[in-house]
Amino acid sequence: MESNGENKKVERQSSSFRLRSPSLNALRLQRIFDLFDKNGDGFITLDELSQALSRLGLDADLSDLKSTVESYIQPENAGLNFDDFTSLHKTLDESFFGGAGDCYESSPDSAAAEEADLAEAFKVFDENGDGFISARELQAVLKKLGLPEGSEMERVEKMIVSVDRNQDGRVDFSEFKNMMRIVVIPS
Known part of the structure; x- marks a missing residue:
């Protein structure tokens, strides 16, 4: 044991x-x-x-x-x-x-582990720690990654709108989880 x-x-x-x-x-x-x-x-x-x-x-x-x-x-x-x-x-x-x-195996803990990973990833985007990802924060991360989307605020705002279910102009953790489950396909 x-x-x-x-x-x-x-x-x-x-x-x-x-x-x-x-x-x-x-x-x-x-x-x-x-x-x-x-x-x-x-x-x-x-x-x-x-x-x-x-x-x-x-x-x-x-x-x-x-x-x-x-x-x-x-x-x-x-x-x-x-x-x-x-x-x-x-x-x-x-x-x-x-x-x-x-190569992680499926286990009863895998859902909790995925949740922890998503929380960790959310923190990467939520630079000011307020519990939301703003367009400015998303743009900053996209720029750091060298992605072309980060150079145009209009494109970043469209990305936010596409996942912002409650239409408050920012992404909360629940919206982020939904987005990541669509974008990141489990192997």
């Missing part, structure tokens, strides 16, 4: 590290990258990474950090770009969690 509890604990750690949907996971990684990239230059330097880890209570020796991360930094770059950061994340995922997250 205790070993089952331990397995559940490992599953929870894994699911909090990586979302089940690749598209939601990419959004989450982009948000983390943006938070770590303090000066917004598109690179996470070793110093920025060290500071971010320190703020999270994970003090790392700079030379150890350098030896772990250096191979992911392209020679001509000042630090990790988003693709480098994604590769580092994937390697850490495989090292610590066995990369098993890409």
Whole structure:
């Protein structure tokens, strides 16, 4: 019985590290990258990474950090770009969690896990934490992802209207869940 509890604990750690949907996971990684990239230059330097880890209570020796991360930094770059950061994340995922997250089994907990993933994704869009996604917030995320829809507010507003069932001009969590269940088809 205790070993089952331990397995559940490992599953929870894994699911909090990586979302089940690749598209939601990419959004989450982009948000983390943006938070770590303090000066917004598109690179996470070793110093920025060290500071971010320190703020999270994970003090790392700079030379150890350098030896772990250096191979992911392209020679001509000042630090990790988003693709480098994604590769580092994937390697850490495989090292610590066995990369098993890409093939989740159906279980009684899967609905609760999906709900938790959707809540996490909603937080990525809801930048001010007010419980709603405004057109401005949606536009900001779309721009960060480099999507063309993010360059035109009119297109963003149409996206909001298309899922805004109560017509209040913003997307609440319930509307977001409905939208994501249509957009993100479970594998």
